[in-house]
Amino acid sequence: MTAVAHPRTGAPQSAAEALPSGASWGTVRTVLRLHRTALVFWTLAVACLSGCLVRLATVTADDERATLEACDRAGQDFCDTTVSDFASGMGLIGLFLVYSFLAVAAFAGGSLIGREMENGTAHLAWTQGISPVRWLTAKLAVPALVLTASTTALVLVYRWAWDGNRDLLSFEWVGEAFPSRGPAAVAYVLCALAVGALAGVLLRRPLPALGAATATTWALSFVLTLYRDHLWPTVTSTSPTSGDPYLPGTAWQVASGALVHGRPVPDLDYSRCEGGDAEIRRCLDDLGVTGYYATYHPESHYWPIQLVETGILLTVTALATAAVYWLVRRRTA
Amino acid sequence: MTDLAMAATALGKRFGRRRGWALRDCAFRLPAGRVCAVVGPNGAGKSTLLSLAAGLLAPTEGTITVLGTDPASARARVGYVAQDKPLHPQLTIAETLRMGAHLNPGRWEATAAERIVAAGELDPRRRIRALSGGQRTRVALALALAKRPELLLLDEPMADLDPLARHELMGALMSQAAQHGTTIVMSSHVVAELEDSCDHLLLVGRGRIRLAGEIDDLLAAHTRVSTTTQAAERAGAAEAVAELPDLRAHTVVESRVTGRQLTALIRPAGRLADDWRTSAPSLEELILAYLRNPEAASLTPAAPEEALA
Amino acid sequence: MVEYRIDRHSGVATYVQIVQQTKQALRLGVLRPGDKLPTAREVVEATAINPNTVLKAYRELEREGLVEARRGLGTFVRRGLSTAPADSPLRTELDAWAVRARDTGLDREDVAALFTAVLEEHFAPPGGPPGTSPAAPAPRPPAHAEPAHPQGDPS
Numbered sequence: 196m197t198a199v200a201h202p203r204t205g206a207p208q209s210a211a212e213a214l215p216s217g218a219s220w221g222t223v224r225t226v227l228r229l230h231r232t233a234l235v236f237w238t239l240a241v242a243c244l245s246g247c248l249v250r251l252a253t254v255t256a257d258d259e260r261a262t263l264e265a266c267d268r269a270g271q272d273f274c275d276t277t278v279s280d281f282a283s284g285m286g287l288i289g290l291f292l293v294y295s296f297l298a299v300a301a302f303a304g305g306s307l308i309g310r311e312m313e314n315g316t317a318h319l320a321w322t323q324g325i326s327p328v329r330w331l332t333a334k335l336a337v338p339a340l341v342l343t344a345s346t347t348a349l350v351l352v353y354r355w356a357w358d359g360n361r362d363l364l365s366f367e368w369v370g371e372a373f374p375s376r377g378p379a380a381v382a383y384v385l386c387a388l389a390v391g392a393l394a395g396v397l398l399r400r401p402l403p404a405l406g407a408a409t410a411t412t413w414a415l416s417f418v419l420t421l422y423r424d425h426l427w428p429t430v431t432s433t434s435p436t437s438g439d440p441y442l443p444g445t446a447w448q449v450a451s452g453a454l455v456h457g458r459p460v461p462d463l464d465y466s467r468c469e470g471g472d473a474e475i476r477r478c479l480d481d482l483g484v485t486g487y488y489a490t491y492h493p494e495s496h497y498w499p500i501q502l503v504e505t506g507i508l509l510t511v512t513a514l515a516t517a518a519v520y521w522l523v524r525r526r527t528a
Numbered sequence: 529m530t531d532l533a534m535a536a537t538a539l540g541k542r543f544g545r546r547r548g549w550a551l552r553d554c555a556f557r558l559p560a561g562r563v564c565a566v567v568g569p570n571g572a573g574k575s576t577l578l579s580l581a582a583g584l585l586a587p588t589e590g591t592i593t594v595l596g597t598d599p600a601s602a603r604a605r606v607g608y609v610a611q612d613k614p615l616h617p618q619l620t621i622a623e624t625l626r627m628g629a630h631l632n633p634g635r636w637e638a639t640a641a642e643r644i645v646a647a648g649e650l651d652p653r654r655r656i657r658a659l660s661g662g663q664r665t666r667v668a669l670a671l672a673l674a675k676r677p678e679l680l681l682l683d684e685p686m687a688d689l690d691p692l693a694r695h696e697l698m699g700a701l702m703s704q705a706a707q708h709g710t711t712i713v714m715s716s717h718v719v720a721e722l723e724d725s726c727d728h729l730l731l732v733g734r735g736r737i738r739l740a741g742e743i744d745d746l747l748a749a750h751t752r753v754s755t756t757t758q759a760a761e762r763a764g765a766a767e768a769v770a771e772l773p774d775l776r777a778h779t780v781v782e783s784r785v786t787g788r789q790l791t792a793l794i795r796p797a798g799r800l801a802d803d804w805r806t807s808a809p810s811l812e813e814l815i816l817a818y819l820r821n822p823e824a825a826s827l828t829p830a831a832p833e834e835a836l837a
Numbered sequence: 838m839v840e841y842r843i844d845r846h847s848g849v850a851t852y853v854q855i856v857q858q859t860k861q862a863l864r865l866g867v868l869r870p871g872d873k874l875p876t877a878r879e880v881v882e883a884t885a886i887n888p889n890t891v892l893k894a895y896r897e898l899e900r901e902g903l904v905e906a907r908r909g910l911g912t913f914v915r916r917g918l919s920t921a922p923a924d925s926p927l928r929t930e931l932d933a934w935a936v937r938a939r940d941t942g943l944d945r946e947d948v949a950a951l952f953t954a955v956l957e958e959h960f961a962p963p964g965g966p967p968g969t970s971p972a973a974p975a976p977r978p979p980a981h982a983e984p985a986h987p988q989g990d991p992s
Contacts, residue, residue, distance in 0.1 A: 322606065323631035526585065526586060
């Protein structure tokens with residue numbers, strides 16, 4: 196058409212093609228603003244848990260020690276040490292820390308991705324200067340950084356509270372709160388983020404995505420907890436018939452049983468051998484029991500198991516992330 | 529050859545195997561600087577077409593070119609407003625515009641957005657959540673216009689607006705086109721809404737492009753003819769109208785026999801017999817005739833040039 | 838400055854309305870030589886019509902030698918349109934004819950139809966797409982596809 200009335204503006208075009216670096220920062224700021232509520236909530240939760248840990252490790256722990264000492268000094272026979280505020284507090288916070296991934300999965304599947312897919316605001320972003328892939332990168336990277344930093348900090352505080360007060364802790368180094376003192380805790384939240392994002396992009400509606408993401412990550416954590424003892428080779432300790440096999444005090448016993456002609460049989464019912472020593476001896480001989488065994492993880496397996504679990508979680512995270520990128524790339528131009 | 533704002537060849541999009549084709553065999557060329565109406569009934573494929581052009585969907589087959597490149601590469605230079613005007617409900621208007629500035633660095637013209645928002649007497653501190661449909665449309669248009677796009681894709685832009693806002697925003701869009709040569713593509717199922725503002729037409733029906741070209745050319749390529757001679761009686765049934773000796777040479781889009789009167793909308797391919805009265809169809813008549821007759825041959829880019837040469 | 842009023846139901850092509858209203862403004866002296874026409878942007882902002890329609894109208898006015906486009910400045914009126922002065926013989930004759938028409942019992946609409954028909958017969962219709970001429974039964978050009986832009990679109 197007429198050139199006079201339609202002067203083509205060339206300047207912005209070349210500026211846009213140069214891809215200004217301001218775009219990334221702008222995207223980061225946008226993501227932070229959009230999810231400000233979630234960010235504030237998460238920060239408060241992390242600060243609150245850290246505060247509780249610090250209080251537990253200092254005030255509560257010292258009080259408890261003072262009580263125990265007073266009890267000792269008084270020479271009482273029974274000091275009530277079964278109910279420990281410190282130990283139960285640590286257990287509870289450990290669970291919070293471990294299962295925080297459920298909240299992350301819900302957030303990622305719901306408001307981070309799913310809601311944007313449903314109400315079209317994802318499309319709104321994709322038709323600004325941002326490509327869908329860059330949008331996804333911002334949506335994943337910003338929460339990933341926040342989650343990694345905050346969870347790492349929380350784990351470090353938790354470890355500090357734990358290490359300084361082991362004398363007050365009666366529970367084992369394994370158990371439900373196992374990941375709370377190592378990198379697995381961080382891996383869990385990152386995995387939840389990736390799985391949530393995948394569910395959001397796949398299902399494109401927040402509620403189903405939220406449900407699918409929390410269910411999937413919970414199932415993953417359930418399976419990992421169930422098979423955690425298989426993540427690293429166990430140590431077996433045996434003993435002759437005269438005594439129980441030796442286990443270190445902090446060992447995590449996985450299995451135990453009788454040795455029948457040297458072979459471990461976990462479910463042999465040798466308890467029916469009753470009576471005097473000789474009778475029992477004969478009964479056991481009849482059964483072929485030559486000793487007892489116990490398989491366990493010594494505390495030195497803590498880190499290998501942590502790292503294997505972390506590795507599995509990060510692999511799932513990587514697969515979910517690859518899948519979500521593949522999906523977004525395939526669906527859009 | 530003029531620059532092309534949009535071009536498609538054999539373009540098709542299918543959502544899942546069971547749901548069939550939303551759009552198929554689409555071919556058209558839209559020169560830059562035009563204001564193009566994408567018209568068609570609901571569900572015809574208008575939104576799919578605009579989403580493909582905006583790079584929100586990948587075509588199942590064929591290609592679509594936008595501003596001389598693929599939609600993904602043109603993203604920064606294309607503005608798009610979806611039918612439901614999605615905006616983040618938790619942001620205020622000012623924050624929404626700031627987001628636009630963040631996501632369009634180097635292109636953003638804040639004053640353009642603020643002017644459009646101010647024309648609607650909207651307080652920038654209000655949250656999107658609290659806005660009416662028409663007010664959201666205004667903010668969405670402000671967002672799309674402030675990035676100074678070279679191509680603006682608007683899906684049913686005027687649906688939620690009252691007549692006053694419609695006129696004012698359409699004026700703002702036309703002013704944008706006049707000042708910056710922006711190509712504007714807007715869809716609607718209400719022809720009258722776009723008739724004055726558009727000079728180019730893409731008529732979409734049942735997932736196909738039925739008409740594509742300059743509105744003036746399309747109107748000129750068609751004629752309404754009528755006769756009261758025996759031709760009408762000879763025709764008897766409307767199906768045979770196309771076979772009438774007088775009409776055989778032309779493309780009959782639609783025909784109707786009422787009593788002794790025969791009327792038809794045709795694409796003439798030469799002189800008509802003298803006893804035929806002719807008149808020019810209106811745009812609405814043309815569009816309705818094509819939509820009512822899905823089997824009538826479509827008129828898309830390859831065709832109009834030879835017809836009008 | 839002239840302000841265009843677009844009547845979408847008039848059946849007259851939009852650009853023809855602009856041409857006609859500009860000419861009317863020239864006749865009435867609202868626009869005088871040297872005056873600037875509103876820019877396409879100003880027109881479309883107020884009327885929400887397509888900018889190319891305005892440009893087409895301005896090209897038509899330019900082709901008729903009424904206005905000229907000065908690059909970068911705008912479109913300016915080159916000459917006014919001569920109206921037959923109020924006391925010209927032509928006007929007197931028309932006046933007498935109108936009186937006779939009224940006396941024979943014709944009403945306003947009859948006279949307008951008659952006048953339009955005669956007008957059609959002696960003057961070329963204002964350049965518009967086929968069918969926009971108001972009188973439908975008036976003799977039409979031979980029935981064949983007319984070129985889209987009678988004045989030749991430069992694009």
